[in-house]
Amino acid sequence: xxxxxxxxxxxxxxxxxxxxxxxxxxxxxxxxxxxxxxxxxxxxxxxxxxxxxxxxxxxxxxxxxxxxxxxxxxxxxxxxxxxxxxxxxxxxxxxxxxxxxxxxxxxxxxxxxxxxxxxxxxxxxxxxxxxxxxxxxxxxxxxxxxxxxxxxxxxxxxxxxxxxxxxxxxxxxxxxxxxxxxxxxxxxxxxxxxxxxxxxxxxxxxxxxxxxxxxxxx
Amino acid sequence: xxxxxxxxxxxxxxxxxxxxxxxxxxxxxxxxxxxxxxxxxxxxxxxxxxxxxxxxxxxxxxxxxxxxxxxxxxxxxxxxxxxxxxxxxxxxxxxxxxxxxxxxxxxxxxxxxxxxxxxxx
Numbered sequence: 001x002x003x004x005x006x007x008x009x010x011x012x013x014x015x016x017x018x019x020x021x022x023x024x025x026x027x028x029x030x031x032x033x034x035x036x037x038x039x040x041x042x043x044x045x046x047x048x049x050x051x052x053x054x055x056x057x058x059x060x061x062x063x064x065x066x067x068x069x070x071x072x073x074x075x076x077x078x079x080x081x082x083x084x085x086x087x088x089x090x091x092x093x094x095x096x097x098x099x100x101x102x103x104x105x106x107x108x109x110x111x112x113x114x115x116x117x118x119x120x121x122x123x124x125x126x127x128x129x130x131x132x133x134x135x136x137x138x139x140x141x142x143x144x145x146x147x148x149x150x151x152x153x154x155x156x157x158x159x160x161x162x163x164x165x166x167x168x169x170x171x172x173x174x175x176x177x178x179x180x181x182x183x184x185x186x187x188x189x190x191x192x193x194x195x196x197x198x199x200x201x202x203x204x205x206x207x208x209x210x211x212x213x214x215x216x217x218x
Numbered sequence: 219x220x221x222x223x224x225x226x227x228x229x230x231x232x233x234x235x236x237x238x239x240x241x242x243x244x245x246x247x248x249x250x251x252x253x254x255x256x257x258x259x260x261x262x263x264x265x266x267x268x269x270x271x272x273x274x275x276x277x278x279x280x281x282x283x284x285x286x287x288x289x290x291x292x293x294x295x296x297x298x299x300x301x302x303x304x305x306x307x308x309x310x311x312x313x314x315x316x317x318x319x320x321x322x323x324x325x326x327x328x329x330x331x332x333x334x335x336x337x338x339x
Contacts, residue, residue, distance in 0.1 A: 001327065001328055001330070002325055002326070002327045002328075003239060003325060003327075004324070004325045005231070005235055005324065005325055005326055006323065007231055007235075007323050008321065008322050009224055009227050009228050009231065009321045009322060010321055011227075011231075012230065013227065091220055092220055094223065122220070122256045123220035123223075126220055126224075126256050126257075126321070127220070147302075148302065150256075151254060151302030152254060152255065152256045152302075153256075155302070155304065183305075184303045184304070184305045185302050185303060185304060186304060187304060187312040188312075
């Protein structure tokens with residue numbers, strides 16, 4: 001006997017992500033879900049961001065990795081409360097994993113939470129965690145065709161940070177073609193060119209982030 | 219790689235739905251997967267085969283309908299288009315996505331678990 005079901009396969013995660021969102025909203029915490037490939041510069045961006053937010057925002061960090069706590073140790077040096085989530089093989093964070101870290105951070109002392117997702121250009125895009133914004137980072141060494149090959153992450157992101165632009169003279173990366181691909185895939189995507197190495201473009205990123213987070217704080 | 223998570227979520231729903239209907243077995247499942255979802259069909263089929271062992275859906279076949287990308291363009295109307303683009307490829311206007319992100323169960327084929335058979339010895 002065939003029976004109609006019609007249910008969203010990821011509905012369980014959607015429910016938890018909504019609960020997480022409510023949890024953060026009640027406390028006025030802005031949550032950023034930072035995604036990108038391994039080696040693209042997520043942790044470097046986080047470090048540069050923490051340096052610049054210091055003294056202005058009470059930041060908390062959740063570090064998602066398949067294994068090791070190296071990134072969390074790197075971040076803890078900046079004096080911000082940090083929790084490491086090891087996914088034990090899973091290629092992304094989901095709502096439930098993030099909720100699992102709730103007991104380990106004092107959310108009364110945090111108004112901006114940055115979640116560094118597992119390095120991966122596909123899977124994290126499919127799972128909400130209760131964030132206000134998804135932001136992706138891509139480096140020029142990865143090639144300008146990525147919006148066409150991995151469109152989902154570009155589509156779900158509010159902003160894209162194009163990192164390592166100090167390497168542009170050394171790589172075949174067509175900036176204009178990249179922008180045109182990315183904006184066809186997501187016309188509302190905010191694209192910012194940055195270099196975590198030289199600091200170029202980071203002011204604009206921090207302005208964007210502070211503006212978004214201020215909206216949440218009210 | 220996240221196909222395994224998706225297969226596990228799918229199996230949870232199948233368990234719930236089968237139990238609610240008193241079904242002993244799920245033999246076939248129809249899914250609707252949008253062209254814009256990040257799911258690789260073969261990976262999902264494999265993950266489902268592995269993850270379904272010992273569940274109500276062990277050995278069930280997966281039927282996957284791929285849903286194309288459709289957008290509503292303010293100028294050109296509703297159109298189906300190739301590729302992952304949210305802008306209208308005819309005129310360049312920003313379109314509204316109508317389909318392509320689906321990741322849903324449509325229906326399932328179940329075998330009776332014995333309930334409701336009273337009166338038919």
